[in-house]
Amino acid sequence: MSNATLVSTTVNGDPVQFACPTDESLMTALRNRVGLTGVKEGCGTGDCGACSVTLDGSLVCSCLVLGVEAEGREVTTVEGLSEGGELHVLQQKFIDHAALQCGICTPGFLVAAKSLLDRNPNPDETEIRYALAGNLCRCTGYDKIVHAVQAAAKEIRGKDKRSKKRR
């Protein structure tokens, strides 16, 4: 490997180290060096969103980020969504609403949808559609995806209300 550089980073809350060439994308590093194949390559040029991850909380296409740029930062992928033994609400709603058919775009959508709901817990339909416009899906026509995100948002707001009440 030419230009091999050691990268120390945090992925889904865990400290991770890997070596990659300086011109390798974060997407490739996550898939091939860290073994997180939940990050998908759909195009490699930032047009499809299948490789979506968050980098220090910002939604990015990992194919447009270099592996070495992850040094000292926090990366989250779809593999980091569920906590403990439980699926994240978004994941459960995607299943319940049949918001996936082939499922290849699903990891990217989940990361993007979580990023949206973290910023805006009560998005309307238009806000959801524009927030997800960077993720291509060829199977579903987006209908059930939007319904799933709406359902997840509603449940998360409900949980937050209830947990706020208890205090």
Added chain:
Amino acid sequence: MGHDQKYVDKKYEVVGERFNRPDGIDKVTGKARYGADASAPGQLVGRVLRSPHAHAQILKINTAKAEKLPGVKSVVTFEDMPDLTGGDQGLADILENCMARGRALYDGHAVAAVAAVDEQTAAQALKLIDVKYKKLPHVTDVDEAMLESAPVIHDRIITRGVEPAPTKPSNISARTQMGYGDVDAGFAEADVIIEKTYKTEQTHQGYIEPHACLASVNPDGSAELWVTTQGHFVFRNVCASLLGLDIAKLKVTSSEIGGGFGGKTHVWGEPVALALSRKANRPVKLVMGRDEVFRGTGPTSSTSIDVKMGAKKDGTITAAVAELRYQGGAFPGNWAMLACMTAFACYDIKNNKSIGWDVVVNRPKVAAYRAPSAPMAAFAVESTIDVLAKAIGMKPIDVRLKNVAREGTIAPYGPTYGPIGIEHTLKAVKDHPHMRAKLKKNQGRGVACGFWFNIGGQTCTDLNIGVDGTVNLTLGTVDVGGSRSSMAMIAAEELGIPYEQVRANIADTTSLGHNDMTEGSRGTFSSGMATVFAARDAIGVLKERAAKMWGVPVDDVVWENGQAVATGEGHGNLPPLSLKEIAAKSGRTGGPIAGHNEVVADGAGMGFASHICDVEVDPETGRSTIVRYTVVQDAGKAINPDYVEGQFQGGATQGIGWALNEEYIYGDDGRLQNPGFLDYRIPVCSDLPFIDTKILEVPNPLHPYGVRGVGETSIVPPLAAVGNAIANAAGVRMTHAPMSPPRVLAAIDERDNAG
């Protein structure tokens, strides 16, 4: 064992409900493994070198420098893939399409391949392969390719279906004619005749997952292939033929598939990966880049279509003729023939004629794309029907209803229709609240119909009952969109047990007999039928075991609600035996309990649909926005309505993209200008509203549950539904798809200037 496939009306316990799919958790957690997600020890990275020319002689390929680069373990050209096809032209075309043999036939045609220890070395190796090309004249347009002056791509092509046969080769591989009646007499009867010509540009299936495989060949001719595919059994047969391997020794495992829509029913990289692996004696992982997918796989045809239709003032269509010119890419195909079958299939027209011309051009070899050839023909015919309706002053939906095909109508391609759902869908559309919704300024509404004939095919299924009464259903049809849940539901329904007790899996090629591809909307229909029969097979065994456990004749045992029940004299006091109880004792009553079925599923029901589209056209930019869309389609029987709706919505969306934005743009140099998702613009989430769906169920008499395939029909109506809506919104009749903003604007300007 013979089983009756005739439809029987019944009350369902499981079928028809919206169960969660069993593979959902793997897919939402990133655990599910697709084509590029497998790895093998010592694997090499495979990369393909592609022609940058639309048409060129390959004078020489010098691979010496590439082979010497440290880290390169094998380099292949056509010389490493000898022609073992034994005169089978179809197979020979596939071989040549996978790897050029002396001539590059399109921009993106594979000319060589390398396998190296890592991505960087492989990329460098490609650069070191020296190919000497001699450019040849090229042609990429279907109409231009038919001219006498066009460069002839294959000297061997003499047009079939023309009497007398031509004496010179051309790019026209075949002429097809279908239909019946006397169209001249029919036109003579007409009060109004409309004649129009349409053009549709080339589109790609656009699956988000590029082609990918991991191939590993051993020196003894045994091999393994992990691949994203719509049919791993067919891939096995084709790869075995091309590489001279024994079928049983080539184990093909279907990964999860990230979209296919017909585009993963053919091999491209797989034989090359196997050849690289064989030469290097190491596993080779070959993954296509997105630009390679656009340039080097199988988009659908671009077309040029003439339609002439005549009608009486009362709306009766007296004659209809279509002449359909379809390009199949660089090798001959049957695409225009398919178009002839579908063009007028929704209607009962006494005098109809379809003539199809299959043409080769210097473009990638065309592959099937969801109801292949039908969307373009429907664009032309359904648009013309609206023009016809306007000319006689009748509502377009009423013209359609007046001429609709019914049970007993003879299809243009020959067979007589059994019970079909097109009239039901049109009536449902007419009654739908969408038709009465108010339209705003610059908005218009269009309706269009579509048809796909669906197929059955070879299917082999196993059902094995575990000692705790849970069931493994082993399928050979690839699950492209969630059908394994429907299969589990069918097994549960037949056995009379809860859905959660059945687990469906897709097996590799060593575990089952041949299964045809998941294409032609056959998955749920065929695997569903085989599942029913395998379950009934297992029920036969369960009854035998119960009889043994009770010591009664097996004829006195019936299977009801998941239990064996003893009938007949003297057995009334025997409590029923559940599947769990029988399974628990199976080790002592005769061993594992299983059911098995092979069937050539015949009698696939035809799928008809009618769509309603509301569009808003911006008169300043020509941009069309879909503001409301409704799909009404006959599914025969919706096993899991969530997934039937999903097919409706997904197909409609692909059709909308085709109608509004998607096209292959070729330069004068014959090179594809937009091989990426930025400039090949598929619909995104913000382009669309929710897509309403209405599932109709006109049972297919030749399936035990009445199932009709649903996967394809929904891509057929949208082009015309959108075109008809644009006509009503902006007052311009679009005849060139996609109806992109520049084209619509040009049409608006032309109309305005004409005054």
